[in-house]
Amino acid sequence: MKLVLPTEIDGQVPAPPSKSQMQRAVAIGSLSEAPLTITNPDFSDDSQSAMSVVEGLGAKVERQFGGPEANVRITPGAGLAQHTLNCGQSGLCMRLFPSIAALQDKPFTFTATGGLNTRPVGMLSDALSQLGAESHCKNGLPPLSVQGPLRGGNAVMDASVSSQPLSGLLLALPKAQADSHVEARGLESKPYVRMTMQLAAKFGVEIGHSENLDAFDIPARQQYRGGSYEVEGDWSGASFLLVAGAVAGRMAVEGLDADSLQADRAILDALRLAGANVKDGPNSTRVERGELQAFEFDLTQCPDLAPPLVVLAAYCPGTSILRGTRRLRFKESDRAAVLKEEFAHLGVRVETEENEMRIFGGAVRGGEVDSNGDHRIAMSAAVAALGSQEGVRIKNAACVSKSFPSFFERLEEARA
Structure with a gap:
């Protein structure tokens, strides 16, 4: 008390530091063709969960704590992948990283603790299935299982509950095998989607979209550049x-x-x-x-x-x-x-x-x-x-x- x-x-x-930006930067680091160094990093529980998840997806994460020199360096593909990934209580982690995991031809299960077990993920599972991956969850709730490859194509997503699953797709689909078109129905929290696209563009990835963010066109086989990023x-x-x-x-x-x-x-x-x-x-x-x-x-x-x-x-x-x-x-x-x-x-x-x-x-x-x-x-x-x-x-x-x-x-x- x-x-x-x-x-x-x-x-x-x-x-x-912004945990919303931090987790998106961690995701991009795991997808980049070169290492990404994140300065002014966030070390909250949610961001720690995100870093643990990308380690489980096979990235190497090096953390330097303390003062103005603190940073996180992410090297894609330099670690050992795991099959079960715990998102803790981070809703963004649970809804962002399954799309990224689906780029691999391996099975992954995303688990949760506490109240996250009652937060919906069914809309993401449905969208991943439309885009060529295998994805399952019970009653629309965690845990969420996924296996790639994420091929791309056309999908319609219910975005009325959360914009987070859409952000996950927008980060992953540029690396899919085919171009994608995603319709987002009932989207709210649009600034978070704009943040996702802003970060993707900073690292060289193009995402086309309608003016009111209800449709997205994503060219396939793009590459994130890596480099450095300072969290706001x-x-x-x-x-x-x-x-x-x-x-x-x-x-x-x-x-x-x-x-x-x-x-x-x-x-x-x-x-x-x-x-x-x-x-x-x-x-x-x-x-x-x-x-x-x-x-x-x-x-x-x-x-x-x-x-x-x-x-x-x-x-x-x-x-x-x-x-x-x-x-x-x-x-x-x-x-x-x-x-x-x-x-x-x-x-x-x-x-x-x-x-x-x-x-x-x-x-x-x-x-x-x-x-x-x-x-x-x-x-x-x-x-x-x-x-x-x-x-x-x-x-x-x-x-x-x-x-x-x-x-x-x-x-x-x-x-x-």
């Missing part, structure tokens, strides 16, 4: 730090790219709507407490912002509305339901509907929260504590290691 007491915030801290700061993790500044003082986060394709850069729009003072510079993003007010915000393209925005709304007098929340039930927890239940323990009323949340804000009493093993619930509880009356006790707070291992250290550094 971790206790976070009320405190004033006045700090300047570095952003964590993570807007998803930084969103909690920025909200901390809005509700408890001021916070500057260094290392965030204002022009990033990361979906969660939209946190700045929400903070401005809520009345926080936001200054977005080239090297530092600063948020200060202002005269907060209720706001409305659409999460369709950035569902991971729901937890920090519930915290922000809890401190905004009046009723705030978050729309586009339908997919929250497919996260590390049924995130909308957990936010409703756990914030009630803090004296904050949250109402949920199929695709909407209403937060009745003004003040946070404090109390005890169960993270339910969800890293973003744990971080939201910690930020909610900062301006509360009593502080917040967080059960299983250590789960923040899934995405932001140094979160509590950064919060402590920022205390006034």
